Amino acid sequence: MNYTLPKWYDLHVHFRQGEAIGDYIRAHLDMGCAGALAMPNTKPPVAKVFEADDGDCWSIEGYRDQLMKAGANAFEHLLTPLYLTKDTDASMIASGAEKRLLQCAKYYPPHGTTNADHGYPLQKFMENGVFEAMQDNGVILNIHGEEHGLSGEQYFGQNSNAEDTFYSTHMVELREKFPKLKIVCEHITTKTAADFVARSGDNIGATITPQHLLYTVADLLQGLKYHLYCLPLVKFEEDRKSLLSSALSENNTQFFAGTDSAPHTEKATECGCAAGCFTGLIAPQLYAQAFDLNDSNLNAFKSFLCLNGANFYDLNVPKETFTLEKKPSQVTALETSVGSVTPLSLGLGQDTLDWTIKV
Ligand code: DOR
Ligand code: ZN
Numbered sequence: 001m002n003y004t005l006p007k008w009y010d011l012h013v014h015f016r017q018g019e020a021i022g023d024y025i026r027a028h029l030d031m032g033c034a035g036a037l038a039m040p041n042t043k044p045p046v047a048k049v050f051e052a053d054d055g056d057c058w059s060i061e062g063y064r065d066q067l068m069k070a071g072a073n074a075f076e077h078l079l080t081p082l083y084l085t086k087d088t089d090a091s092m093i094a095s096g097a098e099k100r101l102l103q104c105a106k107y108y109p110p111h112g113t114t115n116a117d118h119g120y121p122l123q124k125f126m127e128n129g130v131f132e133a134m135q136d137n138g139v140i141l142n143i144h145g146e147e148h149g150l151s152g153e154q155y156f157g158q159n160s161n162a163e164d165t166f167y168s169t170h171m172v173e174l175r176e177k178f179p180k181l182k183i184v185c186e187h188i189t190t191k192t193a194a195d196f197v198a199r200s201g202d203n204i205g206a207t208i209t210p211q212h213l214l215y216t217v218a219d220l221l222q223g224l225k226y227h228l229y230c231l232p233l234v235k236f237e238e239d240r241k242s243l244l245s246s247a248l249s250e251n252n253t254q255f256f257a258g259t260d261s262a263p264h265t266e267k268a269t270e271c272g273c274a275a276g277c278f279t280g281l282i283a284p285q286l287y288a289q290a291f292d293l294n295d296s297n298l299n300a301f302k303s304f305l306c307l308n309g310a311n312f313y314d315l316n317v318p319k320e321t322f323t324l325e326k327k328p329s330q331v332t333a334l335e336t337s338v339g340s341v342t343p344l345s346l347g348l349g350q351d352t353l354d355w356t357i358k359v
Contacts (some may be wrong), residue, residue, distance in 0.1 A: 003293065005302055005319040008032035009077065010283065011309045012142075012186055012207045012258030014276065015067060017042040020069040020336040024263055027280030027334055032322030032359045035077035035315065037142075037258070038067060040106055041115035045083040049096035055087060057118075060101050081106040081142050086120045090129035097137035103313075104140035109148035112162075113231040114262065114275050121148070122170050122251050126177060135181040140313070142184050145171060145193060146232055147193055156233060164192045168340075170259035171196055175204065183323050184312070187212065187260045189232045191242035198246060205312045207258025208243050208304075211277050211288035211344060216240050219348070226268050227278040227347020230260065231275040244290065247304045248297060260281045265339030267347075277344040282331060285355040286345070288324050293355075322359045329356035 015024045015038045023357040028036055040046035040063070047057035061082050064072075072078045081098065081104040082088070088105070096102025108119035112282040125131050134141055147154075147170070155162050167190070174183070185197055197206045211228060216237050220228045228234060246255045261283065262276025279286060284305065287293075291301050310317050331351050334341040345353060 001293070002323060003298060004304050004321050004323045006306045007320045007322055008257060008284070008306045009033065009035040009037070009309050009313070009315060010259050010261070011037045011079070011184070011256060011313065012039065012260050013037065014039050014041065014260070014262040015018060015072075016263060017066070018338065020263070020338045021067060023069040023279060023334060023336040025067070025074075028261075029071070029074055030279040030359060031077070031281050031284055031357055032352060034320065035075040035079070036072070037079035037081065037104070037313075038063075038072075040081050040083035041114060043107065045085070045115065045118050046080065046086045047087065047118060049082060049085040049092055049099075049102050053092070054162075057083075057085075060096070065240075076318055079103055079313065083108065083118060083124060084120060084130065085118045086124070088120075088125075088130055090133035091138055093130060093133035094137055096270070101137055104142055105134060106142040106144070108144050109146050111291050112144060112146050112148045116144070119148070122174070126174065131174070131178050132180060135178045139186060140182045142186055144186055144241070145173075145188070161187070161190070161233075161235070163190045167193045167196045169217060175200060182312075184258075186258065188243065189235045190239045194246045194255075195243045200254075202253065205254045205308070206246075206258060207260070207309070208247055208255055209258065209260045209277070210279055210283055210290060213240065213244050213247065213290035214286060225341055225348050227272045229267070229273045229275055230262065230277045248291065248300050250300060252300065252303055253308055253311070255282070255304060256312065257305045258309070258338055263334070263341045265336070265341055277347075278334070280334060280341075280342050281341050282345055282353060284322070284324060284357055285329065285353045288355045289353070293324065322357060325356045325358065326354065327356045328354060330351050331343050
C-alpha cells in the first residue's frame with residue numbers, strides 16, 4: 001500500500017530555543033511538514049509581540065527571526081502564538097493583530113506543564129479584556145485545557161481528572177461568554193473534551209497527538225515507559241477510542257493533527273520526569289498506525305492530517321506531496337549539538353515502524 005498526500009501542517013510543536021532549533025525543524029521538514037505552529041513555552045517565553053515592547057521576555061518578532069534563520073524559511077507557513085501571561089493586555093492583542101504579527105495566543109495552566117510557570121488563570125483573561133480583544137480581532141486561542149492546582153484524586157482519578165474538570169466547567173463558560181472566539185483545544189485526551197468539541201460550532205477545533213490516539217495509561221505504567229510521559233497524561237481506553245472515532249469520522253472537520261512533539265535531551269531526572277514525547281521524523285507514520293490506514297479510511301486520514309487544520313487556520317493546502325508506504329522502517333535517535341533525543345517509539349522499545357515515509 002502506497003499513499004501520496006499533500007504535505008501537512010503540524011499545528012502544535014515545540015522547537016525550543018538555542019542551538020538545536022535547526023535540528024528539530026529539519027526533523028519536521030523530513031517528515032513532510034509544510035509548516036508548523038511553534039509553541040511559545042521557550043526560555044524565556046515568547047510573551048510580547050514586538051521586539052521594542054517592554055519586558056524581558058522574547059517577542060514574536062524575535063522568535064520568528066530565530067526560527068527562520070534556523071531553517072523555518074523552508075516552511076510555507078510558520079505560526080507563532082503569543083504566550084498569555086499576567087502582563088498580556090487587550091491593547092497588545094489589538095496592535096499585534098493590526099500589524100498581522102499576532103494570529104494566535106496560547107493559554108497555559110499556571111505550572112501545569114513544561115515551562116508553564118508564566119501561565120495565568122483562565123478566569124482572569126475572561127475578565128481583563130484579553131479574550132474579548134482576541135474575539136474582536138480574530139485572534140485564535142490555543143488552549144491547554146487542564147484545571148491547574150489540583151492534586152491526588154482530583155488531578156487523575158477514576159471518575160474525573162484535570163482535563164474533564166476544565167472542559168465541563170471553564171470551557172462551557174468560555175464558549176458561552178465568547179461565542180465567536182476561535183478556539184483550538186490542544187492535545188485533547190478525554191472523551192469529555194472530544195464531546196465538548198463535537199457539540200461546539202466550527203469556530204472550535206482540536207488537535208490530537210499520535211500518542212493519545214495510540215496509547216493509554218496502561219502503556220505508560222507497564223514497564224514505567226517514561227518516554228510516553230507527556231501532559232496531559234494519556235488516559236483510558238474509552239477516551240482513546242473516543243479520540244480515534246472523532247478523528248476517523250467521515251464528517252470530521254474539527255479535529256486535526258498537532259503532534260505536541262516536545263524534545264527533551266533529559267527525560268528522567270533524579271526526582272521525576274520531564275513531560276513531553278518527541279515525534280519528530282515519525283509522526284505521520286504513527287498517525288497512519290493509529291488509523292490503521294487503508295483504502296476505506298484514506299479520506300478521513302487525509303482530512304485529519306492535511307485538510308482540517310489548514311482550513312481552520314485559513315492556510316492553503318500545499319501543492320507539494322509526500323508518500324506513506326506500508327513497509328517497515330527503522331527509527332533512530334535524533335543527534336543534536338545539545339544531546340541525543342529519543343523518539344517516542346524507540347523509548348517504547350520499538351525500533352521499527354509499520355510505515356515508511358518518502359518526502
Ligand atoms: O508533555 C508536554 N510537553 N506537554 C506540554 O504541554 C508541554 C510540552 C513541552 O514543552 O515539553
Ligand atoms: Zn505542547
